Amino acid sequence: MSTLNVMYSDEMLKQQLNDQGLRFTPQRLKILKIFQSLPRGTHWSAEELHEELLAQAERISLSTVYRTLHIMTRMGILRELELAEEHKHYELNRSPSGQHHHLICVHCNRILEFAEAGVDKIGGKQADAMGYHVLDCQLNLYGVCPDCQNQRH
Secondary structure: OOOOOOOOOHHHHHHHHHHOOOOOOHHHHHHHHHHHHOOOOOOEOHHHHHHHHHHOOOOOOHHHHHHHHHHHHHHOOEEEEEOOOOOEEEEEOOOHHHOOEEEEEOOOOOEEEEOOHHHHHHHHHHHHHHOOOOOOOOOEEEEOOHHHHHHOO
16 A cells, blocks of 8 residues: 655655656745645635635635545545535545545434454455555445434334
8 A cells, every 4th residue: 555654745756857857846835835734624615725725815816626535535645535516625635644534424424433453454455456555545435423313213
């Protein structure tokens, strides 16, 4: 699996972007810094990130935010998550040792994170057998949380 570090440096980002023929821009660096500053377990949509950038007086379009999120996900810096809501969320891909999965309530959208090494091992084994280099492994379980179950009775 990938060996990313929480403190992905400016120079590492610049080098990886250059290696892919992409430009290192202040907007891309700012987005990385925002994700690095978020507490663990924070999952932001492109719209939430865009609002934060505007609140910090950054002049950046929503389409640039989407493009940067896509690039950083493809590079393995961010994890793209399909949660209970209708749009994708993103979080910093902190490291393989910090791989975690999500238990999502389809009623209240509560998200609980959990670690399960078995999922990562099975995924890694399959990827190795097929010659893939894994950037991310995630399992999302959808259900109804105890609070929502109790409200229905």
